[in-house]
Amino acid sequence: MGGGRPLRQSATDAPEERALVEAARQDRARFADLYEIYFDRVYAYVARRVRDRADAEDVTSEVFEQALANLGRYEWRGAPFAAWLFRIAANALHDRAVRLGREHGLDATEEAAEADQDEACDAGRLFQAVRDLPELQRRVVELRFVEEKSIREAADELGRSEGAIKQLQLRALDNLRALMSGKVRTGGRHG
Amino acid sequence: MAERDRIEQLHRALSGSVSEPAGAEIRELAVMARRLRDMPREEFRVRLKNILKEKAMATATVSHLREGFHTLTPYLVVNGAVQTIDFMKQAFGAEEKGRYPAPDGRIMHAEVKIGDSMVELGESNEQFPNRPGALHIYLPDADAAYERALAAGATTLHAPVNQPYGDHEASVRDPAGNNWYIATHLGGRHVPEGLRTVTPYLHAAGTDKLIDFLKQAFGAEEIGVHRSEDGTVVHAKLRIGDSVLEMGEAHGQWQAMPMGLHFYVPDTDAVYRRAMEAGAKSLFAPEDKPYGERSGGVLDVAGNSWFIATPLK
Numbered sequence: 001m002g003g004g005r006p007l008r009q010s011a012t013d014a015p016e017e018r019a020l021v022e023a024a025r026q027d028r029a030r031f032a033d034l035y036e037i038y039f040d041r042v043y044a045y046v047a048r049r050v051r052d053r054a055d056a057e058d059v060t061s062e063v064f065e066q067a068l069a070n071l072g073r074y075e076w077r078g079a080p081f082a083a084w085l086f087r088i089a090a091n092a093l094h095d096r097a098v099r100l101g102r103e104h105g106l107d108a109t110e111e112a113a114e115a116d117q118d119e120a121c122d123a124g125r126l127f128q129a130v131r132d133l134p135e136l137q138r139r140v141v142e143l144r145f146v147e148e149k150s151i152r153e154a155a156d157e158l159g160r161s162e163g164a165i166k167q168l169q170l171r172a173l174d175n176l177r178a179l180m181s182g183k184v185r186t187g188g189r190h191g
Numbered sequence: 192m193a194e195r196d197r198i199e200q201l202h203r204a205l206s207g208s209v210s211e212p213a214g215a216e217i218r219e220l221a222v223m224a225r226r227l228r229d230m231p232r233e234e235f236r237v238r239l240k241n242i243l244k245e246k247a248m249a250t251a252t253v254s255h256l257r258e259g260f261h262t263l264t265p266y267l268v269v270n271g272a273v274q275t276i277d278f279m280k281q282a283f284g285a286e287e288k289g290r291y292p293a294p295d296g297r298i299m300h301a302e303v304k305i306g307d308s309m310v311e312l313g314e315s316n317e318q319f320p321n322r323p324g325a326l327h328i329y330l331p332d333a334d335a336a337y338e339r340a341l342a343a344g345a346t347t348l349h350a351p352v353n354q355p356y357g358d359h360e361a362s363v364r365d366p367a368g369n370n371w372y373i374a375t376h377l378g379g380r381h382v383p384e385g386l387r388t389v390t391p392y393l394h395a396a397g398t399d400k401l402i403d404f405l406k407q408a409f410g411a412e413e414i415g416v417h418r419s420e421d422g423t424v425v426h427a428k429l430r431i432g433d434s435v436l437e438m439g440e441a442h443g444q445w446q447a448m449p450m451g452l453h454f455y456v457p458d459t460d461a462v463y464r465r466a467m468e469a470g471a472k473s474l475f476a477p478e479d480k481p482y483g484e485r486s487g488g489v490l491d492v493a494g495n496s497w498f499i500a501t502p503l504k
Binding site for chain 1: 461
């Protein structure tokens, strides 16, 4: 099946991924399944390369809109679907940099590009793991780390003591570390 | 380390107010916390999903289907195409939409419409041997249709009965050997939600293998799979494009009955290639046909013939 190099860093198995892509080609409404799987890692890839959250959202939107519009041109050649999305993202970031008159850092070597994609996949898994946390821990993660609010602001917003917020952020991070270590697919990384 | 100490150490590491470096374990948690700054907002994730959904629906209106057709159309290859057309007219009120005779006068290809569905058929020949199919047909009055079918020459497979899945249903075999499962859905519309008048029904030896093939080659989506206690697929529904396909494991009276399907896709060559990679056998490689379609034919793992096609621009 598929041929080519082993699937790297994909959350799905190759035949399953392929079936999802084929389903979306037949019926564009099924693109939503691909979006659910790849959203986090594409966002992570983009977010590290832009100035702020608004830019990250703009470029991520552009990547998925292009992917949907060009799905018919995607050809399975053994490389995972994520690699195709990362290529669209890299092009979108490059075009944006050129538009803004600062072409930099995007003509990376293939090795560096692969390392970037690995990093984005790890971050994507971390983001997905946050959604698996108990509700209160998830909220603390969002307030403290995503929105970068202070302990006091988070305590006010959640109606808890500052001590409780500190305790919750430790538990959340402990849980995330456990979730991540349980989900790491080492076979893919070194394959 | 006591939890209280860990809580304070992490807090200091996160606030950057630590004068002495924290231990490796706390540092690892702090690094993870920093990575979370790049986490997307949930509101954005949902908003973009909805935007893409709307764009996907807009794209869907640019169709690769021939007008009046859906993704899948049953294709009956029979000894006695003329009689089969007459049977469908008499029993089910079919409307003949086209008839294309071969030079010897036999029907090379014909199209009929029943309700909202098309059925295609052709006379069998050396290249395409006799291959009747099984069709699930929903009509407002299954009892009356069953009687008309018998009067038109069908033999009964079973008389009308209320099935546990909410259908009033009878089964017949027409003079050319096609099975018709004639049903009226009880309570509400006579066609169940998500189905059309006619749905192809594949009786397969090795349904699980067939389902895997259909998913991999054609992107089929499982809508429901019902199994017996020993795990055998009693009945399954899969969606391909805008159409539904039913199937079940061959047994007893219901033996394997591979049939033909006309399958509209955006890119015939790509789908043909994926079908071959998923284990299909080639009937004919993709080529531009004189009737205005690019078409490739394959036999799936259960022996059904798929005529993969894209209308030529």
